[in-house]
Amino acid sequence: MEKRFIYADNAATTAVSKRVLDAMLPCMTEHFGNPSSIYKLGRDAERAITDAREKVAKAIGCSASEIYFTSGGSEADNWAIRSAAIRLGKKGKKHIITTNFEHHAVLHTCEFLEKQGFEVTYLPVDENGLITAEQVRDAIREDTAIVSIMYANNEIGTIMPIKEIGEVCREKKVLFHTDAVQAVGNVPINVAEQNIDMLSCSGHKIHAQKGTGFLYIRKGIPIVNLIFGGGQERGRRAGTENVPAIVGLGEAITAACENIPAKIAKVSAMRDRLIDGITKIPCSRLNGDRKQRLCGNVNISFLGVEGESLLLLLDANGICASSGSACTSGSLDPSHVLLALGLPHEVAHGSMRLSISEDTTDEDVDYILEVVPKVVERIRAMSPLWEDIQNGKENVQKPLKFVSPLN
Numbered sequence: 001m002e003k004r005f006i007y008a009d010n011a012a013t014t015a016v017s018k019r020v021l022d023a024m025l026p027c028m029t030e031h032f033g034n035p036s037s038i039y040k041l042g043r044d045a046e047r048a049i050t051d052a053r054e055k056v057a058k059a060i061g062c063s064a065s066e067i068y069f070t071s072g073g074s075e076a077d078n079w080a081i082r083s084a085a086i087r088l089g090k091k092g093k094k095h096i097i098t099t100n101f102e103h104h105a106v107l108h109t110c111e112f113l114e115k116q117g118f119e120v121t122y123l124p125v126d127e128n129g130l131i132t133a134e135q136v137r138d139a140i141r142e143d144t145a146i147v148s149i150m151y152a153n154n155e156i157g158t159i160m161p162i163k164e165i166g167e168v169c170r171e172k173k174v175l176f177h178t179d180a181v182q183a184v185g186n187v188p189i190n191v192a193e194q195n196i197d198m199l200s201c202s203g204h205k206i207h208a209q210k211g212t213g214f215l216y217i218r219k220g221i222p223i224v225n226l227i228f229g230g231g232q233e234r235g236r237r238a239g240t241e242n243v244p245a246i247v248g249l250g251e252a253i254t255a256a257c258e259n260i261p262a263k264i265a266k267v268s269a270m271r272d273r274l275i276d277g278i279t280k281i282p283c284s285r286l287n288g289d290r291k292q293r294l295c296g297n298v299n300i301s302f303l304g305v306e307g308e309s310l311l312l313l314l315d316a317n318g319i320c321a322s323s324g325s326a327c328t329s330g331s332l333d334p335s336h337v338l339l340a341l342g343l344p345h346e347v348a349h350g351s352m353r354l355s356i357s358e359d360t361t362d363e364d365v366d367y368i369l370e371v372v373p374k375v376v377e378r379i380r381a382m383s384p385l386w387e388d389i390q391n392g393k394e395n396v397q398k399p400l401k402f403v404s405p406l407n
């Protein structure tokens, strides 16, 4: 088969779409005014931001006054959690609930707050990468300031029962924040119906540019200022707005949410073909629940394979994939998400995430299905662990429990 170039790492970042770029370009050339200026050039820029804010609000079912533009998902996560902690910590609420498989933007914020005297409960996900609303209910205490639980996991694509968790938090009168970076555009979101108080989103995961995103904060929830200065973002986050990025984000989220059911139907069919085909490889395993799963996510572990070698050989064959998240690849530690599922290091280490999109084609899927088994075989031929497995060594019984049988 002829070598192809396939971008299968859309959970790491996406290409800016033509539609988004076309919306952005005039903001850099003709309509370059400062939104705070009173002449027409400035007012036009201001209007462009207002339009974008309305588009974002429409996409998640809130009002424009509840949207705060940020530099991305990490900033939104930091702001939401730290704001709640600063505000409620003063009232004696020094307990935070999250999960053990969040993005580092949430986990590292929680670790920082632990050092400031907060207590954090990291709810353990089950072996399929899910948590329940009951777990949240059982963990809530009198002094709980905020519950922060991701909508969908960036590595294994599992989708949490957000509406039910929101119901529990509302009933217990505890703030509920969700990192929805991977969910926006992939699952229908309505913050009002789903009882969400705060929601983080990133532009570059939905075909806008990098360095843009937003935090939704439900009306009436007091918020601590993030950046002091001018009156931008209602005085909460000062600094002249990144008009092109904001306009692009408004266009990107509109496009992403226009026809989610059709996207799910198209992309999940390709995802399922990839999962079925790749898990035919002996001693492989799908990570994350098969059903409660993002339409574009495939995450598979292979015993006797070293993740980095796998990615490099896939790259040599024109396939962009990743292991773990972009932030941890390059380090030799296995992903905290895969370890949270209970996978032993040997299994977690040999993992690959493919995240496909609407731009992926059936021919791309055919090509991946042809390349992956060959590459896995080639790496295993050089692996001492794989040799042990085939010789039936005792010490491989534990990792073997976690993967499909040899034959």
Ligand SMILES: *Cc1c(COP(=O)(O)O)cnc(C)c1O
Binding pocket: 011, 012, 071, 072, 073, 074, 075, 077, 103, 105, 150, 152, 153, 154, 179, 180, 181, 182, 202, 203, 204, 205, 211, 212, 213
């Ligand atoms: C990418 C990602 C982030 C970080 O977003 P940035 O815009 O890159 O800061 C946060 N959470 C999840 C789940 C992500 O996938």
